[in-house]
Amino acid sequence: MITYPNAKINLGLNIVEKRPDGYHNLETVFYPINLQDALEVTTLKDKDDYALTVSGTPIEGDAENNLVVKAYKLLKKDFPEIPGIDIHMYKHIPTGAGLGGGSADAAFMIKLLNEKFNLQISIEKMEEYAAILGADCAFFIQNKPVFATGIGNLFEPIQLSLKGYYLVLIKPDIFVSTKDAFSHITPKQPEHSLKEIIRMPIETWRAVMKNDFEDSVFLKFPEIAAIKDKLYDMGAIYASMSGSGSSVFGIFREQVEHVDEIFSGCFCRQRALE
Numbered sequence: 663m664i665t666y667p668n669a670k671i672n673l674g675l676n677i678v679e680k681r682p683d684g685y686h687n688l689e690t691v692f693y694p695i696n697l698q699d700a701l702e703v704t705t706l707k708d709k710d711d712y713a714l715t716v717s718g719t720p721i722e723g724d725a726e727n728n729l730v731v732k733a734y735k736l737l738k739k740d741f742p743e744i745p746g747i748d749i750h751m752y753k754h755i756p757t758g759a760g761l762g763g764g765s766a767d768a769a770f771m772i773k774l775l776n777e778k779f780n781l782q783i784s785i786e787k788m789e790e791y792a793a794i795l796g797a798d799c800a801f802f803i804q805n806k807p808v809f810a811t812g813i814g815n816l817f818e819p820i821q822l823s824l825k826g827y828y829l830v831l832i833k834p835d836i837f838v839s840t841k842d843a844f845s846h847i848t849p850k851q852p853e854h855s856l857k858e859i860i861r862m863p864i865e866t867w868r869a870v871m872k873n874d875f876e877d878s879v880f881l882k883f884p885e886i887a888a889i890k891d892k893l894y895d896m897g898a899i900y901a902s903m904s905g906s907g908s909s910v911f912g913i914f915r916e917q918v919e920h921v922d923e924i925f926s927g928c929f930c931r932q933r934a935l936e
Contacts, residue, residue: 663702663703663704663774663777663778664700664701664702664703665700665701665702665770665773665774666698666699666700666701666770667698667699667701667755667763667766667767667769667770667802668694668695668696668697668698668755668766668802668805669694669695669697669698669755669761669762669763669766670692670693670694670695670761670762670766670798670801670802671692671693671695671761671829671831671904671911672690672691672692672693672760672873672902672904672905673690673691673693673856673860673867673871673902674689674690674691674856674859674871674872674873674902675688675689675690675872675873675874675875675905676688676689676690676851676852676856676872676874677847677849677850677874677875678849678850678851678852679849680849681813685813686813686844686847686849687811687812687813687849688810688811688812688813688814689809689810689811689852689855689856690809690810690814690856691807691808691809691810691820691822691856691860692762692798692801692807692808692810692817693807693822693824694802694805694806694807694936695761695829695831695933695935696933696934696935696936697754697755697761697831697931697933698754698755699718699751699752699753699754699755699763699766699767700751700752700754701730701749701750701751701752701767701770701771701774702749702750702751703747703748703749703750703771703774703775703778704747704748705745705746705747705748706745706746706747706748709745709746710745710746711746712731712734712746712747712748712749713746713747713748713749714728714730714731714749714750714751715748715749715750715751716728716750716751716752716753717750717751717752717753718751718752718753718754719753719754719755719756719757720753721753721757728751729764729765729767729768729771729795729796729799730749730751730767730768730771731749732768732795733768733769733771733772733775733791733792733795734747734749734771734775736772736791736794736795737772737775737776737781737783737791741779741781743779744775744779744781745779749771751767756833756909756929758837758838758908759833759904759905759907759908759909759929760903760904760905760906760907760908760909761831761833761904761905761909762798762801762802762905764796765792765795765796765798765799765801765802766802768792768795768796768799768802769788769792769795769799769800769801769802769803769805770802772788772791772792772803773788773803776788785803785804788803789803789804793815797812797813797814797815798810798814798815800815800817801817806819807819807820807821807822808820809856809857809860818857820857820860822860823936824864824913824935824936825935825936826935827864827899827913827914827915827934827935828913828914828915828916828917828918828932828933828934828935829911829912829913829914829932829933829934829935830893830896830898830911830912830914830918830921830930830931830932831909831910831911831929831930831931831932831933832889832893832909832910832911832925832928832929832930833908833909833910833928833929833930834885834886834889834908834927834928834929835927835928836883836885836886836907836908837908838879838882838883838886838906838907838908840906842878842879842882842883843875843878843879843906843907844875844878845878845881845882846877846878846881847874847875847877847878852872853870854870856871859871864899864900864913865899867899867900868894868899868900868901871900871902873902873903873904875903875905875906875907876890876902876903879903879906879907879908883907883908886903886907886908886910889910889925889928890902890903890910890912892924892925893910893911893912894912896912896914896918896924897914897915897918898912898913898914899913899914899915900912900913901913909929913935917932918932
């Protein structure tokens, strides 16, 4: 059985307060996009374990620490009847990009195992499992636009459709560490709630919808700021870094020509938004 985990973008991201546990509360909008990995699972005969093969974009780390393996082990603990499996993952979503690729893989693994082995796990329970694996993992269970709060783990469904627009996504070959992303952050309540902003015409978003991480990241990596500026120069209605970077996206009314040439040396993709 095969499934296609998709990425997400952040529309706005406000760091609102520092928590006693050292984490930060935020508010953001998660919006799914049509940029996908591929995840295939087949049953291993006479083996009660897993095998993992990863192709496409290289990812670092041991198999044991891969979120799809953690998802398999998490479910197998409660459903020991799940047999050994052969996992093949083709990575297309860039890592370290603020696109939620690893979280999507984990959530889609839970959904795939539930369907393939007829585990009859409810959506709510799948979301509980996913939340154990990562703050934003549970978003990908229902995979619909949400207003996210807490540490990005509390979701409120929203009515938002960008169908008819085009997304240009650029990921430079730059890694943004958590330390870098938070280096110039001063938590504060935003002037306008994102729940209000997304009800406004998209043409107004540029003036009021902010990603707080841009202040820190653009100072340290001006080449990321230059990508956002270039997207606006090309006619984007709205452009922003996604999450803590390093990917940047622009939303356009029409398809954009020669994107690969303009951003040569970067990961570049253009997609119709749904």
